[in-house]
Amino acid sequence: MIVRIALLLPLLAALSAGCKREEIRVYIAPKDRAFAREESPSEPGRSRPQLTWVLPRGWQETDPGKVSVANFAIKTSEGEASVNITPLPNLEGQEAMVVNMWREQVGQRPLTEEEIVASLVPVEVAGEPGKLFEIAGADKRRIITAMQHRGDASWFFKLAGDEAVVIAQKPAFLDFIKSVRMKESLAPTTTAHSHAHFNWSVPDQWHPLEAKEMQIARFAVPERGGAKAEVSVSIFPNDTGGTLANVNRWRKQIGLGEIGEADLPSVVRSLDGSEGGAILVELANASHRLVGAIIPRANQWFFYKLLGDADAVAAEREAFIRFASSPP
Amino acid sequence: MTNPVWKFFTSLRLTVTLLAFAVLLVFFGTLAQVDEGLWKAQEIWFRSFVVVGQKLRLFNWHFPVPIFPGGYLIGFTLLANLTAAFIKRFQWRRDKIGIHLIHSGVILLLLGQLLTDLLSNESHLRLREGETKDYSEAHRRNELIFATDAQPPNEEIVSIPESFLRAGATIQDEKLPAVVRVKEYGLNCEVRRRGPAVDGPSPATEGPGQQLVVEPRPETKDMESRNVPYAYVELIKAGQSLGTWLVTPWLGMFGVPPQEIVVEGRTVRTDFRSERYYKPFSVTLLKTTNEIYRGTNIPKNFRSRVRIENPARSENREVDIYMNHPLRYEGLTFFQYQMGREEMDRGSVPNSTLQVVKNPGWLAPYAGCYVVALGMYVQFRHHLTGFLQKRLARGGTARPRSGRAGPIAARLLEAGLLGYLVLKFTLKLFGYA
Numbered sequence: 196m197i198v199r200i201a202l203l204l205p206l207l208a209a210l211s212a213g214c215k216r217e218e219i220r221v222y223i224a225p226k227d228r229a230f231a232r233e234e235s236p237s238e239p240g241r242s243r244p245q246l247t248w249v250l251p252r253g254w255q256e257t258d259p260g261k262v263s264v265a266n267f268a269i270k271t272s273e274g275e276a277s278v279n280i281t282p283l284p285n286l287e288g289q290e291a292m293v294v295n296m297w298r299e300q301v302g303q304r305p306l307t308e309e310e311i312v313a314s315l316v317p318v319e320v321a322g323e324p325g326k327l328f329e330i331a332g333a334d335k336r337r338i339i340t341a342m343q344h345r346g347d348a349s350w351f352f353k354l355a356g357d358e359a360v361v362i363a364q365k366p367a368f369l370d371f372i373k374s375v376r377m378k379e380s381l382a383p384t385t386t387a388h389s390h391a392h393f394n395w396s397v398p399d400q401w402h403p404l405e406a407k408e409m410q411i412a413r414f415a416v417p418e419r420g421g422a423k424a425e426v427s428v429s430i431f432p433n434d435t436g437g438t439l440a441n442v443n444r445w446r447k448q449i450g451l452g453e454i455g456e457a458d459l460p461s462v463v464r465s466l467d468g469s470e471g472g473a474i475l476v477e478l479a480n481a482s483h484r485l486v487g488a489i490i491p492r493a494n495q496w497f498f499y500k501l502l503g504d505a506d507a508v509a510a511e512r513e514a515f516i517r518f519a520s521s522p523p
Numbered sequence: 524m525t526n527p528v529w530k531f532f533t534s535l536r537l538t539v540t541l542l543a544f545a546v547l548l549v550f551f552g553t554l555a556q557v558d559e560g561l562w563k564a565q566e567i568w569f570r571s572f573v574v575v576g577q578k579l580r581l582f583n584w585h586f587p588v589p590i591f592p593g594g595y596l597i598g599f600t601l602l603a604n605l606t607a608a609f610i611k612r613f614q615w616r617r618d619k620i621g622i623h624l625i626h627s628g629v630i631l632l633l634l635g636q637l638l639t640d641l642l643s644n645e646s647h648l649r650l651r652e653g654e655t656k657d658y659s660e661a662h663r664r665n666e667l668i669f670a671t672d673a674q675p676p677n678e679e680i681v682s683i684p685e686s687f688l689r690a691g692a693t694i695q696d697e698k699l700p701a702v703v704r705v706k707e708y709g710l711n712c713e714v715r716r717r718g719p720a721v722d723g724p725s726p727a728t729e730g731p732g733q734q735l736v737v738e739p740r741p742e743t744k745d746m747e748s749r750n751v752p753y754a755y756v757e758l759i760k761a762g763q764s765l766g767t768w769l770v771t772p773w774l775g776m777f778g779v780p781p782q783e784i785v786v787e788g789r790t791v792r793t794d795f796r797s798e799r800y801y802k803p804f805s806v807t808l809l810k811t812t813n814e815i816y817r818g819t820n821i822p823k824n825f826r827s828r829v830r831i832e833n834p835a836r837s838e839n840r841e842v843d844i845y846m847n848h849p850l851r852y853e854g855l856t857f858f859q860y861q862m863g864r865e866e867m868d869r870g871s872v873p874n875s876t877l878q879v880v881k882n883p884g885w886l887a888p889y890a891g892c893y894v895v896a897l898g899m900y901v902q903f904r905h906h907l908t909g910f911l912q913k914r915l916a917r918g919g920t921a922r923p924r925s926g927r928a929g930p931i932a933a934r935l936l937e938a939g940l941l942g943y944l945v946l947k948f949t950l951k952l953f954g955y956a
Contacts, residue, residue, distance in 0.1 A: 217684040219696050224801045225657060226670075226678050227781075283778060288874070292776075299715045448785040452763040483788035502788055 246280065249374035251367035254278065269356065269364055276356025276364060278371070283351065287344040290315065293351075294328055297340065301332030320352065321375040337361040341372050395523045398514040401426065416501070416511040424484075424503020426515060430496065438463060441489060441498070442476055448502070449483045466490065466520060475516065484508035488519035497523065532607040541601045544592055551588060554579045560744030562663060569594035570640070602633045618909075621902025628895030635887025643882035646800050647860065650808035650829075651874045657805040659879040660797035665752055667770055669700050670781065670792040678792075685798075688754045700786045701758040701765060709739040711750040714773045725769070726755045730782040732769020751776075754795065760786055770795035800879070804833035804853065809841065811873040813862045822846070825859050827875040844877060856880045889952055893945070900941075 246264060250256070254267040257277075267278040286293055290312070295305040306314070315326040318341050325343035332338070337358040343350045352375075354361055354368045397403070401414040404425070414426040442462060443453045454462070466473040466488055473490040486508060488499040499519040501508055531537065552568035558580060559567065568574055571593030578587050592600075609626045613619075646659035665685040673679040681698045688694075694703040707726060714735045717725060725733045737753050753771035757764055768782055772795055775781075781792035812826040826845035831838060831852065844850045850857040860878035 217686050219681065219683050219687070219694075219698060221679065221681050221698050222801070223673055223677050223679055224799070225676050286778065289776075296715050447763065447765050448788070450760045450763060450765075450787045480787065485788075502785075504788070 247376045248371060251364075251371050254367075254371075269360060271360055271363070273359040273363065274357030276354060276360040278352070278354050278368065280375075281351045281353070282348040286342075286349040290326065290342070293342070294330075297338055298330050301330055301336055301338060302334070303330060303332065318369065318372065320350070320372045321377050322373075325350075325372070331358065339365060339368060345377070395518065395521050398511075398518060400514075401511075416503070416507055416514075419504075419506045419510050422504030422506035424501060424507035424511060426499070426501050426511075426518070428500075429498045438474060438489070441487075442478075445476060445485055445487050445500070446478055449478055449480045449485050451478060451480055466516070473520075475519075479505060486512055486515055488516070490519065492523070529607065529611075532603050533611040534604070535608070537604050538601070538608070541597055541604060544597050545601070548591070548594060548597060551577075551579060551591065552594075554581060558744075561746055563744060567593075572596045598633060598636065602630065602637075605630050605633070618905055621898045621900075621905060624898025624901060625895050626898075628891045628893070628898055630891075631894055632888055632891035635884050635891055638884030638887055639882055642884055643880070644800065645881075646879045648806060648857070648877040648879050649874060650806065650827075650877075652808050652811060655805050655807040655832075657803075658799040658801045659877075660799055662749060662797075664798040665772060665795060666798045667703075667754070667756070667795045668781075668793065670794070671700070671789065682798075685752060688752070688756075700784075700789070700791045701760040704757040704759060705754055706757055706767060707753075707755040709737070709753050710742050711740040712753045712771065712773070713738045713740055713751075714753070714771065727767050727769040729766035729784070730768045731774065731779055732771075732782075735769060735773075737769065737771070752795070758784065758786070768793065772796050800881075802853070802855075803835055804831055804838070806831060806857075806877075808875055811862055811875045812845075813873070825862050825875075827859055827862075827877065829857075829877075854881060854883065856882075856885075893948075 248265075250267070253271070254269055257266045257268050263279040263281045265280040269276045269278065291306075291308040294311045294314075298305055311328070315328055318325050318327040320341050320343040323343060323345070325341050327339065327341045330338045330340075335358045336356065338353060338355040339361060340354075341352040352368075352372045354364060397414065400417050402416075404413040404415055411430055412426075412428040416424045416426060439454075439456055439459060442459065446453060462478060463474050463476050466475040473488065476485070476487040476489070478485045478487075482505060483503065484505040486501040488497075490497045490499070497519075499515070501511060501515040548568060551574075552564055555564040555568055555577065567577065572595045574588065574591040574593050576587075576589060577591070578585060580586075605626060609623070609630070613623065646661050648656060648659040650656060667683040667685070667688060669681045669683075670678040681696075681700075683694060683699075683703070688705050688708045690705055690708045692705045692708075694705070714737050717734050717736050722736050725735070727733045727735075732755075739753075743750050751772050753769065753773070755767055755769055757767045759765065765784065765786065768784070770782075770793060775794060775796050781794035784791045784793060807830040808827060809830055810828040812824055812828075813822075814824040815821060816823050824845065826843055828841060828843050829850075830841050831850075833839075833853075842850055844857055844859050846859055849859070856879070858878040858880065859875070861876040862873070
């Protein structure tokens with residue numbers, strides 16, 4: 196008996212050490228403070244300043260795209276270059292990573308942190324100190340970037356393009372970043388648009404929510420016996436791949452498989468009472484339903500989506516169609 | 524008793540052999556750190572039962588170690604050997620008390636090490652001045668998580684350990700929002716922005732990973748750096764693909780929030796991040812102090828002033844954590860670990876990293892050492908007394924007759940001295956002296 200007990204002790208110990216197997220686990224935890232803050236509609240950190248500037252001669256303002264807040268094109272007899280202004284989450288302390296990321300993009304070897312710190316030149320950006328760095332690419336291309344950490348964002352002002360143009364435009368670029376002024380605004384940052392700019396008639400029963408990334412507006416519709424649904428609106432400068440691609444993307448969102456061009460008529464119909472080319476898409480699975488509208492308006496495509504539990508979507512379908520059809 | 528197993532485990536030859544193997548194991552394990560790094564060498568040599576097919580290097584001499592007992596095998600066999608020998612040779616005699624204590628102390632030491640191995644955990648809490656966190660992060664372990672909204676302000680997190688992510692693996696679990704198919708996985712990588720007309724199409728069909736190029740890197744064995752893994756994962760619901768996402772801790776480091784995926788009308792956030800250990804309290808870094816000796820890089824004073832907020836205990840207090848003065852709180856020990864001096868020099872927001880150690884068995888080695896020391900004291904004292912008595916008897920010298928007061932005073936002095944030493948070491952251990 197004593198022998199068994201004596202040998203059992205280390206055996207149990209060995210087994211317990213060998214049984215430290217990893218497994219999928221589930222736990223409840225508070226949302227990340229940083230990201231939870233982004234979702235709060237009343238949080239001032241969510242706001243992005245409105246920018247003004249003095250535009251240098253020969254620069255042409257172009258579509259800022261989804262990430263930047265302003266883009267400019269420069270065309271001269273020596274070639275082309277572009278300037279863009281992009282805010283990113285605060286990257287303070289990660290300057291070396293940022294510089295190396297751009298260096299690699301133009302085929303240059305990464306530098307050590309010391310080399311990068313030594314290469315940063317102080318400049319004035321929007322009335323406050325910033326840092327500037329230059330990267331000469333292997334293919335006669337050049338990038339000049341000024342960066343400034345401000346609040347919870349890092350602002351990047353980038354002049355990139357053919358080397359001759361970039362060198363010639365550098366003085367104008369430095370004057371430009373100096374002329375920029377940032378005025379604090381409470382507009383949502385996720386897009387250059389805001390639903391405050393639109394005159395659409397939102398049904399009274401809809402409750403506005405903070406728009407998520409790529410959206411210009413988002414609303415919660417009334418609950419129906421616990422069934423929930425949301426309306427979201429996005430605007431894109433193109434039709435993002437065509438009707439079939441959009442329908443299949445929406446189908447995926449509610450767990451449905453892709454369909455082919457031939458099946459489109461069964462889920463898509465033209466949207467009455469709206470501009471030409473507008474379509475209405477209706478999809479459903481066992482529990483959820485999606486009603487979507489794609490409406491081209493003045494070189495822009497408006498995407499409206501009502502998605503949620505089937506009962507809540509059914510109750511708001513007509514209001515949604517009226518909302519989507521109304522001029523924004 | 525002639526049972527051969529019993530005979531084997533109670534053999535003193537086994538003890539000597541195991542101790543010799545232990546010495547060699549420490550030597551080999553130390554050599555392995557040169558090429559494998561500390562963490563991997565620990566896994567291969569000390570946290571294993573058998574080590575197979577290793578190659579070691581001593582200066583420029585390379586030699587193979589085809590097979591060798593690992594740390595677990597030596598440790599557990601030694602534990603069995605000591606326990607069995609203790610039982611076999613146990614005799615309730617006054618002159619054996621010291622030996623019994625020494626045996627018990629060594630067994631306690633081995634068990635304490637096992638307890639530490641099973642239950643201890645080290646993580647880091649990196650904070651910028653003014654930042655608050657209620658979790659610490661593993662330095663080398665990562666998790667792929669899927670989070671959904673729970674009772675505000677919480678979320679429900681399903682966490683997949685990184686070890687599950689292997690190219691071609693399919694991860695199915697009823698807790699997951701969808702089946703996860705790992706299309707590609709790398710232990711270490713760097714990422715850069717996708718260059719138009721330079722890079723081919725991304726394996727990612729959804730999320731910000733579409734704009735990034737992943738460049739796999741070899742595993743880093745450097746103690747100061749960490750591996751940043753990546754994976755392209757395809758999510759499949761009801762047999763239909765929802766798309767392929769790039770997941771990597773780089774995204775979080777760039778400030779990209781967790782990627783949102785709509786699965787059957789429900790928004791799920793996914794992130795590949797350092798494994799987190801949540802606390803029932805929060806820590807805010809209020810101020811960092813970072814001083815070095817003039818003209819050198821030798822730290823003089825690294826100090827973090829933090830605020831601990833624990834709603835369950837209605838606690839809100841400030842405390843300083845600095846070198847050799849860790850904070851012990853809620854079963855955890857917070858050590859001052861690193862400080863972002865370079866960032867401070869560049870005028871950025873200072874940051875501080877605290878090492879968070881959870882080791883419920885931290886007292887066991889000290890208790891083992893106490894018991895061993897006490898056993899040695901009792902044993903040597905017994906032998907010394909016996910030796911002196913014999914010597915006095917052989918010399919024919921009569922025992923000095925000083926009445927009863929002499930021995931009583933000597934024993935009081937001995938007990939007082941012992942008590943003082945034990946008290947002093949104990950107070951030192953808990954940071955009071």
